[in-house]
Amino acid sequence: MKSELAELDQKRAMPDDEAPDSVPVPHALVPHLNETAILLDIDGTLLELMPTPREVWVPPGLSDTLNRLAQLTSGALAMVSGRSLNDIDLIFAPDVFRAVAGHGAEMRLSVGNEADDVHAPPMDKELKRRLAAIAKLSPGILLEDKGYSLALHYRLAPHAEKAIYEAVSLIRADLPTAPIEVLPGKFVCEIKHSGFTKATGVRELMKHEPFRGRRPIFIGDDVTDETVFAIMPDMNGLSFSVGRRAMGVNGHFDAPSDVRAFLARLLDPR
Ligand SMILES: [Mg+2]
Numbered sequence: 001m002k003s004e005l006a007e008l009d010q011k012r013a014m015p016d017d018e019a020p021d022s023v024p025v026p027h028a029l030v031p032h033l034n035e036t037a038i039l040l041d042i043d044g045t046l047l048e049l050m051p052t053p054r055e056v057w058v059p060p061g062l063s064d065t066l067n068r069l070a071q072l073t074s075g076a077l078a079m080v081s082g083r084s085l086n087d088i089d090l091i092f093a094p095d096v097f098r099a100v101a102g103h104g105a106e107m108r109l110s111v112g113n114e115a116d117d118v119h120a121p122p123m124d125k126e127l128k129r130r131l132a133a134i135a136k137l138s139p140g141i142l143l144e145d146k147g148y149s150l151a152l153h154y155r156l157a158p159h160a161e162k163a164i165y166e167a168v169s170l171i172r173a174d175l176p177t178a179p180i181e182v183l184p185g186k187f188v189c190e191i192k193h194s195g196f197t198k199a200t201g202v203r204e205l206m207k208h209e210p211f212r213g214r215r216p217i218f219i220g221d222d223v224t225d226e227t228v229f230a231i232m233p234d235m236n237g238l239s240f241s242v243g244r245r246a247m248g249v250n251g252h253f254d255a256p257s258d259v260r261a262f263l264a265r266l267l268d269p270r
Helices: 002-013 062-072 085-092 125-137 158-174 198-205 223-235 256-266
Strands: 036-040 077-080 098-101 106-108 142-145 149-153 180-185 188-193 215-220 238-242 251-253
Touching (some): 062 077, 062 256, 077 198, 098 198, 106 198, 125 142, 125 149, 125 158, 158 180, 158 188, 198 215, 215 223, 223 238, 251 256
Parallel strands (some): 036 077, 036 215, 077 098
Antiparallel strands (some): 098 106, 142 149, 180 188
């Protein structure tokens, strides 16, 4: 019995890209760009993860690919990120893209008119202050205030993971009615308002032109992207994961460089 359990655990622990159902993304799956909406997570999907979130960079050629895809989809290309709109703009400057940002707390439905951007109210200050104190648990924990959420990055202090989650649990137990949600990510613990997710943002985005009526393709890599993988079938959409084969996706990519190559290939159907 014990050995069977151990075997099961081993199977579960097997890296997904070694799983027998590992398949490359079939190019033929992708509909014509004039019927498609392209929705892209940024970190770990379009861009390689870096030791700290500020260190990400846009490789040569990506800006051109994204701009041409935006043109060929009549603008139906959007970033779907946990980052704020402001942060996304800094990364891609001078390019400006439509976006679901802050895990759905912010939305940009049109490019060129900031007044149309949608923002949820920021996170409660006192709550934020208490959560921010967790960064003092260990050197190497980086605090990122995203306005609508707060992220504790511990890539440089992986030993602190347990202590971070315990401290967050204590604060939540203390404030049982606070509408907050904890998002575990890759060496990051993020705390956000529970009223929105990437999926609520994508559902809203898809109601608006130029996205409405198109078939969405969503690519994401992390736990928070699973909410979007889950709703893609409702919209006749396709989803692809990066780095692992997530539940319910149509295919997966090994790394962000493969995602970028796939996007570039969409421009050249031959
Ligand atoms: Mg990501």
